[in-house]
Amino acid sequence: MILAAGKGERLRPITETRPKPLIPILCKPLLAWQLEWIEGLGGLVDEVIIVVGDMKDKVIEFLSKTAANKKIRVVEQEQQLGTAHAVLRAVEGVEEEEDVLIVYGDVFLGKPELLLEVAKREGNAILGAEVDDPSQYGVLLTKGEDSLDKILEKPKEHLSKVVNAGVYKLRVGDILSNRDIQFSPRGELEFTDIVNKIASVSDVRVVTAPRGSWIDIGLPWQVIEANKTALSNLRGQNIKGVVEQPVVIHGDVYIGEESQIKAFTYIEGPVYVGRRVRVGPSARLRPYSVICDGSVIGFSVEVKESVIFENVHANHLSYIGDSIVCEGVNLGAGTVTANLRFDEKTVKMRIKDKVVDSGRKKLGSVIGGYAKTGINVSLMPGVKVGSFSWIYPGVVVTGDVPQKTILKP
């Protein structure tokens, strides 16, 4: 069961034009990765249930084009009443004796075999993930060697480095018999409250994902980090497109079908280039760059640790560093992202009226779908440009630009 209904408001402007499950990791939607992992579980899984909600039509359209061996059932969560509500909607009609493997829609696993580990664990199980800073997560407290005591949301004290990874295997009967919970302070029915109730009456085993093997995609820069995690698994040079000599390619690099790398281009892997992409001449792709289908990285354009979605045009004289550029964006010649503060402090980003520290010293811009920048535009570190917005030539973008906005000097 995949919970793919969430609104992803903290991921704006990325989620202004696509639902969270369709955010691309190496040019493939997150949901497609999750389905592949489940596919990899083989006979352990009888049926895949996907709970959809926000932009459900796009999710369903994607699923209709996905050739899965598993039977897929789509359940609509009409109201966004929380994860518990989503799970309860989804298990309707499932036998009490069945186990369900629940995967939150924002989970990306660098090691998908973790899913198998959870699925094969005897009885109820939960995936924990080791992280550097657990303060923004639900921390897993254990009793005994690996039995869940409780999940504690965003604890003030430092109690453990292992956090709730959003992956569970639970008996349906256990879920149903612990379904009576209250709305949380943020007004939602939280599935963790059900899990805590289950843990208080029975055994829930904790499987732990080592550091760097799990990431949740809840904030814009985590799209960069999830792609980075996926890129770390790239091995060798797999070039299906056409490379015009001379071009220099170092490291692990994938170049998809019908893509063209023009002469005098310099690529330093790990780098992933999708299909029908044009790169160069005289372009540079630095480590941890992902360029998706139909995009153009043109003459004297450099990309570094950035995720470029589909059909983006950066034709001339640009630098895109530590940034996310969504589908259909057009960057004028000389448009440049700044990715480092003068004071070298970590870059902050405004997320739903709160300023959140990204923890990254280098972070550029997030440019929403179909936005356009004019020539010689400058984007300051951490700014977000809304989808369909236009930034006039020569403008220095110092703060977030809402969607469908024209920003003049």
Add this chain to the structure above:
Amino acid sequence: MILAAGKGERLRPITETRPKPLIPILCKPLLAWQLEWIEGLGGLVDEVIIVVGDMKDKVIEFLSKTAANKKIRVVEQEQQLGTAHAVLRAVEGVEEEEDVLIVYGDVFLGKPELLLEVAKREGNAILGAEVDDPSQYGVLLTKGEDSLDKILEKPKEHLSKVVNAGVYKLRVGDILSNRDIQFSPRGELEFTDIVNKIASVSDVRVVTAPRGSWIDIGLPWQVIEANKTALSNLRGQNIKGVVEQPVVIHGDVYIGEESQIKAFTYIEGPVYVGRRVRVGPSARLRPYSVICDGSVIGFSVEVKESVIFENVHANHLSYIGDSIVCEGVNLGAGTVTANLRFDEKTVKMRIKDKVVDSGRKKLGSVIGGYAKTGINVSLMPGVKVGSFSWIYPGVVVTGDVPQKTILKP
């Protein structure tokens, strides 16, 4: 007879520093092309009469350096009273029984053999040209199969796609006996009025130029289009200058004597490079670029579908797209032209206080002779910079700049 006296006001700023007949097509003045075509008519022509007026000294100076086999007679049109006045001045002293082949000074032919066709046609003849939008031209109405009924200026209704191409063969006696015409609403004596009178009393045969083989150079972007037409005739790679390896050259490309193409340059033809031009290193010339004598297209500079006149310096980090850059211009590092509107509508240009739609979705700037732009200057689509003007660093040019103007932030 070539009518080369016109002022070319609609072609400003190009015509601020050179007369219309000296506008370069593949780095050769329009008048030189016309003389070559006439040369190609061989014994059919006894004498070439050139009517000069605006900047006549420059035209005469050019003629003095032209080694033509034909006898050339220069006639000065002191007052700009219209094309009829120019023709009547020019035929003074020519026998009534002679035929004159009249070519307007703004005519460029992709197929010069059309001139031979007109010249060899029995009796009086006129060249018509098929165009997509005849609304801005004199439309040719015919009677019978190919006999001119009348020339109708800028008809509101769509009557025909064949327009007056500005090329006639007429008996001098017919011109003289139909010379009594009135001043037109715009205050000129129009030669078309004489032609209409001739057509009403005798036969004027219409020879038709197929679409794309004729262009009149009356508006700035037509300089790009005339060069494009000429480039379409380029065949193969004819490289007389020096190419330093590695360089990539695709398509049909001409590189003139003493020109240097430095390493890591990428050329996609059709491209025409004149003499003593320096290109690169790491430059890019895209299709339909023309770079004339003595110019420099330097490091990380990209040119696309543009006409660069003589002795232009674009030394570093520029993008010049769909633009005309006149002689002696200097572009600061980082000067960039925008050539596409955000709304992707066709680009308009201000022509003599009227806004004229170029019909082009991509159109950059027209930069007059000896103008200079500072570093990081941005030029919006369709703007014109007057000759000898200076644009300060960092300025975004959003409207036309008159000649000899200093534009500060």
Add this chain to the structure above:
Amino acid sequence: MILAAGKGERLRPITETRPKPLIPILCKPLLAWQLEWIEGLGGLVDEVIIVVGDMKDKVIEFLSKTAANKKIRVVEQEQQLGTAHAVLRAVEGVEEEEDVLIVYGDVFLGKPELLLEVAKREGNAILGAEVDDPSQYGVLLTKGEDSLDKILEKPKEHLSKVVNAGVYKLRVGDILSNRDIQFSPRGELEFTDIVNKIASVSDVRVVTAPRGSWIDIGLPWQVIEANKTALSNLRGQNIKGVVEQPVVIHGDVYIGEESQIKAFTYIEGPVYVGRRVRVGPSARLRPYSVICDGSVIGFSVEVKESVIFENVHANHLSYIGDSIVCEGVNLGAGTVTANLRFDEKTVKMRIKDKVVDSGRKKLGSVIGGYAKTGINVSLMPGVKVGSFSWIYPGVVVTGDVPQKTILKP
């Protein structure tokens, strides 16, 4: 004896973060060059006395790391009372019968054998240098063939092209017996007054340096010119670092240990690259560029006739022409220097509240140590940016920026 105590105020912002003797010529401090020349004199020299003052700790630290064969004695000039005061402090304890070779701390010799010539000349001697414009120097007037009559400071009339080069060989006894001089109008005890007194009573031979073989480093652009003089002595291609093919290298080029030249880079010598420098990919180094240890000249960055000190980062899409960039500077992507006025007049620079004509038609910026420029910053010809200052993205710097200043739009 080297007079290395001067404050170098006219060299600001360069001297804000380093004393004048540590200004790099081909990435080696001026003082190191002078010590090498003296080393080259062999047995002629018993002891080296270095007078330190301004930022004496940095000079002493440098000396402590210098493995010299000669015995070095450091003398501190506590108060900056002028060159005479410095010399008199330094000769304390030296025998009257000894000769001292005095070298001003700002002297750079393209032909160091001149020092030997002065040292070996019988009796007292002074080095004169032929220059184009002597008006800003002390002019040497002679009597007889080559005997000094007197040194005349900044004469209004044009009396000679040979100026005081700041290099003397004098008997200590002669210095001491002519030590009674007055404070000059600028409030200093000038050593030239002592020399004039010596010349009036005994013979001081003039050795003349031919044009171009001597330069004093008193004004910022003279740092460029001293490096240029040193570069003129470079011969052949001496490449100790790693060059990744394809790269084009023309002319005389030195590339130091552990430096990396990445593919598609174009180098036109004379060029000097220090140690651990990274250049490219797709960079261009034009003649008379010096890039010092640990610096990065990155993607699509062009450097021309400029001196880049240590640990400078110019990572993307910049043009640095006729400029000095001090240690630790970071230039944002798209930062560009202008080096030519629109009116093509020589560039002026503000030096201690006076506007001084550099005599150069091309002169860019002087950027002080650890300054940072944002993306798409434009620097006008002749501007100085103080050390530790920050220039915000998109700003056009039209005047000097003091140190530790944040310049916003």
